[in-house]
Amino acid sequence: MAREAFEEIAETFEFLDDWEDRYRHVIELGRELPGLDEAVKVPATKVHGCASQVWLLPRIEGTGPQAQFDFQGESDAMIVQGLIAILHALYSGLSVTQVGEVDAAAELARLGLNDHLSAQRSNGLRAMIERIRLLAAEAASA
Template sequence: MATPAFEEIVEDFEFLEDWEDRYRHVIEQGKAMEPLNDALKVPATKVHGCASQVWLHPIVENGAFRFDGDSDALIVRGLIAVLRSLYNGLPVGDVPKVDAGGELARLGLNDHLSAQRSNGLRAMIERIRDVAQENV
C-alpha cells in the first residue's frame, strides 16, 4: 500500500541508477519541504533514537493522517520527506498497516544507510505508527 506520491519517488529512483544520485535526490526532497515551525520543535515532538535532532508533528484531520517534520541533518530531512510521501493523506486506520520496511526496501535505502540512520528511520516509523494507533 503506497501513495501516488511515494510511487513517484520509486519511479524517480528507478531512473537514477547511481546511488549517489539517489542520495542527492533524497536530500533534495528534504530541502523542498517547508521547515517545521520552531514553536513545534518541543520535547513532545522530538523523536528519540535518532543520531540527529528530529521532530515529527502529526496531524489527524477528518480521519486522514499527515505529519510535518524537520531535522538538523540534510539526509534525515530527506528521509522525513520520503516518509511523508509514504504516509501523508492515508486514512489514520491504514497507517499502521503500511509495510514501511518493504516499501522503503523498494528504494534500496536499507543497503545504503548507516546503522545509526537506519535506527533513526525505524524510530520515526514507530512514532508515526504509535500516533496513528492512538487516533484510530
C-alpha cells in the first residue's frame, strides 16, 4: 500500500549497503523538508513521547473518510527530521481512511530502521505514527 515516494526511499535503502550511508540519506531527506512557522510550534502540534522536539501540523483537503491527508513536520534533531520525511512519504496523499490501514511497522521494517534506531528514537517514531493516525481518524469522522 506504500506510495511511490516511500517505494523510492525503500529502493534507495536497498542500494545503500552501509548504515552510515543510510543515516546520511535519512538526514538528507529531512533537509529537503520545509520548516514550520514558529507560530505553529505550540503544545497542540507537539508530539509527546519523543526525546527530541517534534511538531506535526495536519493539512487535510476535503471532508469525511475520503479527505486527502497531508502534514508538515519539524524536529530539532536531524535524524528525526529525516524520520518525519520518511513518514511524509509513507502517508501524505492517502485518504484519511487509508492512513489508518497502513501497516507502518511492516513498511518501516523494510528499511531496517527497527534494528538501527535507539530505543528512544523508536519510541519517538511510534509516537509520531500514533499522532498521524489520530489526526487522520479525527478528520475521517469530521
